[in-house]
Amino acid sequence: MLVFGDSLCFHGPKGGLPADDARIWPNVMAEALGGSADLVAGLGWTARDAWWSITGDPRVWAELHHADAVVFAVGSMDTLPSPLPTYLRMGLRYLRPDPLRRVVRKGYLGAQPWLARLTRGRPAVLPAKLTVHYLDTAVDALRVLRPTLPIVGMLPSVHRAASYGRVHTARAGATAAMTAWSRKAGVPMLDLASVVGDHVLGGRGNPDGMHWGWEGHTDVGHAMADLIKPLLPSAP
Secondary structure, three states: OEEEEOHHHOEEOOEEOOOOOOOOHHHHHHHHHOOOOEEEEOOOOOHHHHHHHHHHOHHHHHHHOOOOOEEEEOOOHHHOEOOOOHHHHHHHHHOOOHHHHHHHHHHHHHHHHHHHHHOOOOOEOOOHHHHHHHHHHHHHHHHHHOOOOOEEEEEOOOOOOHHHOOOOOHHHHHHHHHHHHHHHHOOOEEEHHHHHHHHHHOOOOOOOOOOOOHHHHHHHHHHHHHHHHHHOOOOO
16 A cells, blocks of 8 residues: 555654554554555645655655555645745745754744634645645546556544644635545545544544544554455455
């Protein structure tokens, strides 16, 4: 299983974990399907990052020859509030000298919850129409290369993150747009909110209010395996 994802794929109840940790959901999914998972992911990755990975990472090109299915586990981070335009927010890491970078980054992180509430969660990290655009472009490209390759995706998760002012107004629109696209494109989508909504909003996940505990990873892994299994050639 080739999985393109964000930090929800590899962060557990206490932080980030290596891609081969058996407890994270891509590996739970793969074990349930009797296979293995290759995770291509990064912190804050959006649908755009997944597309960039497909077009620019030679490891992905190699894996595509062998994958039995592809999972686009992106879209959740697209919906987060981004008071600064993405190019400015991501550019903070390049500020020099280092003391200036640390001061500016600390100031922005401190202001982000307040700004998210002030702007009511707008703009989001990536507009819904661009999330759909990058997913559609990626799926079209994969179908040119592997016409019968099963492809599935995910609808955005939920959060209660204080770092984003507990604001998530862009999620509803993104979910609607991605659902409409999935029907048109023929890409089954796992509704993360129905699987981990209570887990996250009930405070049973990571204390950051966004990432999941082991219960969430297990539930998502098995739910994704159930979604993929009927699409695989070996499925009864």
